[in-house]
Amino acid sequence: MDLSELNDAQRRAVTAGDGPHLVVAGAGTGKTRTLVHRVAWLIEQGVPPEGIVLLTFTRRAAGEMLDRVARLVGGRARGVRGGTFHSFANTALRRHADRLGYSPSFTILDRGDAEALVGMVRGELGLGSTEQRYPKRGTLLDVLSRATNTHRTIAQVLDDQYPQYAHLEPDLQRLAVRYAERKQEQGVMDFDDLLVMLARLLRDHEEARRRLSHAARHVLVDEYQDTNRLQASIAALLSSVHGNLMVVGDEAQSIYGFRGADVRNILDFGQLYPNCPVTVLEENYRSVQPILDLANGILETATTGYDKHLRSSLPSQELPVLADVMDEHAQAEVVVRRVLELREGGTSLDEQAILARASHHTHLLELALSEAGIPFRKYGGLRFSEAAHIKDVFALLRLVANPRDVLAWFRVLSWSKGLGAKTAQRIGDSVAAADDPQLHPAAYKGRGYHADLVDLAGFLEDAAPLVADVGALVDLTIAYYKERIVDIHEDWKKRLKDLDSVPLLAERFTSLDQFLAEVALDPVEAADADEAVDDEVLTVSTIHSAKGLEWDAVHLVQLGDGAFPSAFSLDDPDELEEERRLFYVAVTRARRHLMLVWPRFVRARRGPVMGPGCVLLDTIPHLHDLLETVKPTRRPWSEGPQAADADEIERIARLLDYFD
């Protein structure tokens, strides 16, 4: 293997000896390349590929890295175990589920399912029916989830995050206990359980730990700054036998605090492993210097001092552009024009991306792209597999895989007329509680929905023998569902064509459990379900989903207080810091061309129009030396403010002045 294309620091990390190792890698400093070479190097040194565990943040990242490893060492790379913490946990738990009181075909609950179950448990415990201002089920789940992921008690989480609900601690304790019992009874796990159970397996089950950790000769963790306490403990336990744990990350890019990620993991790694070697990668190979100057400027404004200064060997005369525009219409216009101009200049659509803080910030822009005939794929936001009709199909499949899955019963039963929430839950519960979990329609003779239950039981009977033939099972399920969709969704016509994408998704899978787990752990992006694939496509993505990726040209839209930074972060200094790091991540995705778009006038869904400020920009020292500001000529105010009040008219007038 050729190590000559690596710099000294990278080579040190790649060829490091055994033991723990921390790699601090600034944006664009060849972090991925280093990890890829490290894995390849280990294989060449004779480490069996199955002994290497590569934990990454997304499935996409894992796949990409293993492809690159394969280019260096060939087919041997296939043996490497790679994926997210959750997917690794899923695989390990299927093998050892019985030790934890679970069947190997347990079902994974996504966020929506988990909330629904919390809702059921809340009802069952009679919580919140009389009291006013009771937290919503999403909030309840959030409290439980934060407690698990950050290793804190419910009381602590309430204190820190939800002081207004501090008095509900006893309720939440009961809820937590019952919720856990319900999941166990039904053979379902939520995302957190995957991590909790894996940690429990590693801690409490001697034999399973031996099997798992003896196999893990080398553990490598990417994006370590975005791991939470639980994940860090898993990495430590997993590597405890051989002690070979290499973690790679950049504390300036920690952007998942909202999900319980803890920067302390990377900052305190040296305390956990005293004398652990540290390699710092500083040379940036990705971006031209003016882009890095801006990135450095952003870090300078951070209150947590990051001891980082990115430098590049790629000079450029082209400053990043700040498009100071009137509103979202002007934003769309300026972005479309820029995309086309760059393309004329040789930057293909594949090499361009539009990034935004929130998925909905690009709605108008997507319309404009379609109008202009620019093909794009959107990442982030609502997933294909989260659409109601797709979840319907998966509920049927889940019943085939795990007939104790009460949420799946609930969903499927509610399709029948005259069968409401109460009855659905009662039927689901009784099936789940039975020794031989099966639907017995005969018990409901005389009810209006009896015929539906007979049909459903018939379907499940026909489906049962097909578990091993995922393709045939999916076809049967879709056919069954298509007969019913007309009564379930008023707008069934536009939903119908999506159903035909499901068999395509299932194609790669030989096991139903695997298929269902995969869909839960890595929800299919709306973009990927579309069969119309142009060969040259622009990317539209949230910044979070763009983590770890890069493009020649990046167009970052919707800057402005309330949008980016998000309104929720404005009054909390810690959260504002996370917005800053997010801004930093966005900017450092760009190699050569960067445009920031700052619409001065954004109509919020409700409430006031957003003001013209943007703290992320305002606080950067010497901003105007770092950017080339353009103010496109104002387009005529064709839309006009509807029903504007006096305040709003005045604000608009001021803005208009500004632009003239």
Add this chain to the structure above:
DNA sequence: TCCTATGCCTTTCCC
């Protein structure tokens, strides 16, 4: 027990 109408309340990022 089910379904519909009404009014209130919140609103991000994701494995």
Add this chain to the structure above:
DNA sequence: AGGCATAGGA
């Protein structure tokens, strides 16, 4: 704007 709880009639 849309989800969610509650009220009240069927």
